[in-house]
Amino acid sequence: MANTFVLPTSGAGAVPSPDAVVSGQVIESETVQKLTQLVNFTHAHLGCSPVVSQGYQGEVFSVTGTPADYNCIWRVPVPSDAHQTLVILVKAKLNNVGTGSIVFTESENSNTATINITSNVATWYRATLSTGSQSNEYAEITAKAIHSGSTGTIIEYVSLHWLPLTSPLAAGQVDQNHFGTLKITPLGEDRSGADYPLASARGKNLVQTLRALAKRPRPLFAWSGLQRVASARAPKTMLPDMFREFRALIRAWGGSRDRDHEYTAFVFAATHGNGDDRLILWRDRRKTIAAATVTPDWEELTALEPFRRESISDQADTDLIRDGLDRPPTENVAPASPVWSVQIWGP
Amino acid sequence: MALIPAYQINAPSTRACNVDSPVFGGTIAQMIDLTNHLALGRARRCVHANFTRLAPKDFADLDGDTDTIEIDAEAPESSETLEIPWLSSPMARYVVLFIRYRATGSPSIAADLYELNTTGGAHTRIDVGCSWSATNGRLQSTRYSEGVGTRYALLEATTTAQIRDASGGVDEPRPLVIPSASRGLELMVRLDCVQTSITSVDIFELYEEQWT
Numbered sequence: 158m159a160n161t162f163v164l165p166t167s168g169a170g171a172v173p174s175p176d177a178v179v180s181g182q183v184i185e186s187e188t189v190q191k192l193t194q195l196v197n198f199t200h201a202h203l204g205c206s207p208v209v210s211q212g213y214q215g216e217v218f219s220v221t222g223t224p225a226d227y228n229c230i231w232r233v234p235v236p237s238d239a240h241q242t243l244v245i246l247v248k249a250k251l252n253n254v255g256t257g258s259i260v261f262t263e264s265e266n267s268n269t270a271t272i273n274i275t276s277n278v279a280t281w282y283r284a285t286l287s288t289g290s291q292s293n294e295y296a297e298i299t300a301k302a303i304h305s306g307s308t309g310t311i312i313e314y315v316s317l318h319w320l321p322l323t324s325p326l327a328a329g330q331v332d333q334n335h336f337g338t339l340k341i342t343p344l345g346e347d348r349s350g351a352d353y354p355l356a357s358a359r360g361k362n363l364v365q366t367l368r369a370l371a372k373r374p375r376p377l378f379a380w381s382g383l384q385r386v387a388s389a390r391a392p393k394t395m396l397p398d399m400f401r402e403f404r405a406l407i408r409a410w411g412g413s414r415d416r417d418h419e420y421t422a423f424v425f426a427a428t429h430g431n432g433d434d435r436l437i438l439w440r441d442r443r444k445t446i447a448a449a450t451v452t453p454d455w456e457e458l459t460a461l462e463p464f465r466r467e468s469i470s471d472q473a474d475t476d477l478i479r480d481g482l483d484r485p486p487t488e489n490v491a492p493a494s495p496v497w498s499v500q501i502w503g504p
Numbered sequence: 505m506a507l508i509p510a511y512q513i514n515a516p517s518t519r520a521c522n523v524d525s526p527v528f529g530g531t532i533a534q535m536i537d538l539t540n541h542l543a544l545g546r547a548r549r550c551v552h553a554n555f556t557r558l559a560p561k562d563f564a565d566l567d568g569d570t571d572t573i574e575i576d577a578e579a580p581e582s583s584e585t586l587e588i589p590w591l592s593s594p595m596a597r598y599v600v601l602f603i604r605y606r607a608t609g610s611p612s613i614a615a616d617l618y619e620l621n622t623t624g625g626a627h628t629r630i631d632v633g634c635s636w637s638a639t640n641g642r643l644q645s646t647r648y649s650e651g652v653g654t655r656y657a658l659l660e661a662t663t664t665a666q667i668r669d670a671s672g673g674v675d676e677p678r679p680l681v682i683p684s685a686s687r688g689l690e691l692m693v694r695l696d697c698v699q700t701s702i703t704s705v706d707i708f709e710l711y712e713e714q715w716t
Contacts, residue, residue: 210551212556389564402703
């Protein structure tokens with residue numbers, strides 16, 4: 158079967174060794190087969206960590222009736238054009254009586270997925286959202302909860318992740334969606350067997366696929382404020398303490414190519430119409446949101462690998478980065494900041 | 505057996521694959537090193553979970569009124585249960601947690617691991633996990649006085665990434681174990697908290713080859 162892969166589980170022997178191809182060794186077809194299978198696996202699974210993982214405590218995400226528009230909005234990275242199914246995991250309950258649901262919508266093709274909430278006890282629900290092909294490196298997802306009465310649908314957790322591809326991969330090149338022309342070529346494992354030549358074209362495809370996969374982002378941080386929910390105490394935008402509370406720990410890969418590592422932050426931002434400019438700070442990037450900007454729009458910030466590692470790295474036996482937006486300095490503190498939603502992704 | 509590179513190796517040049525050029529072992533080795541790094545390193549799942557709570561005051565009152573925004577003056581919950589799901593990767597063998605929290609009184613956090621059930625049934629517990637508490641000396645109140653006010657400092661607890669045997673009971677902090685049959689499934693970490701408010705949790709999967 159072409160384009161297959163096996164899972165590199167413990168003891169499966171699926172991991173090729175670079176020692177098998179050092180000087181003086183014959184390059185065995187088995188080694189090349191393992192390599193191509195593992196590349197296929199990487200294409201299938203890399204980037205399938207949760208792109209959104211947000212909990213809501215104390216009925217902060219409670220909705221009555223049908224809101225005029227979304228409650229939450231996220232801009233999430235798309236692993237590749239072959240990844241078009243988002244898995245939605247929601248923990249929710251009905252406050253008392255009535256019927257409730259939560260609808261997830263993907264903006265580019267207007268595809269939706271609805272989860273009906275059926276219990277007064279907090280329960281986990283699962284649905285899938287077919288996003289269709291995306292023209293950008295991201296997909297914009299919104300969530301809107303609905304309740305038939307006045308007592309409320311209560312959302313306690315939202316988790317979204319891309320469904321990994323299954324074996325065998327579909328034939329044909331796939332757009333990576335990131336960094337322009339980089340393409341991913343599924344590698345026919347049976348073309349790597351004994352008596353098949355290592356063609357020049359296959360080698361170039363392999364190199365380009367590896368470059369594309371090395372650029373594929375992992376979701377690192379996601380937070381959306383809550384709009385149009387029942388409680389007036391629900392944070393619509395990031396509160397000052399959240400800048401500190403929500404800073405994510407990220408695995409730093411480093412190495413000789415760490416300066417190639419690119420991080421992206423998308424911030425959905427607007428002021429609160431009170432006549433004050435607001436400031437977004439992320440690493441060495443600054444973006445002023447002018448006072449007149451009261452309708453939120455996406456701001457894209459990019460940065461390279463930071464040099465500073467988190468001190469907790471020693472305990473974790475690995476290099477870690479602490480990442481997240483920075484709280485602006487005192488003279489420009491935004492009590493209710495301009496950050497309606499923020500997502501960060503990187504290597 | 506190859507070491508799994510923690511660092512990203514550069515991809516070989518496409519010129520190493522030109523027509524009629526010999527294929528050098530170094531080129532293939534470079535491809536293997538990079539593939540192992542991507543497949544066994546970066547393809548492991550990582551989760552940043554954060555928990556949004558009600559603000560101390562109505563949101564409209566917060567704009568321009570800094571005195572009302574003191575989340576760290578809010579007393580931690582007396583008890584609450586948090587659940588964090590994710591789709592584990594097939595090679596995930598352990599789960600490492602970093603937990604940011606505020607605590608008061610005699611706080612505790614217990615972490616255990618489940619296969620997630622989304623059809624209404626009970627979740628299947630696969631590791632009874634570990635705990636942080638005043639009893640085992642891993643958790644204390646973070647309450648302190650500042651002027652006339654009371655604050656709760658934000659601190660961090662972790663399982664660490666140091667692998668330790670599971671006793672079968674609730675252990676001292678250690679990475680949670682994913683049995684081989686559960687790898688690749690949708691899992692859930694449950695955190696039972698007493699007098700502790702968790703603000704965010706970072707989850708990393710560890711991969712380790714089978715040993716005997």
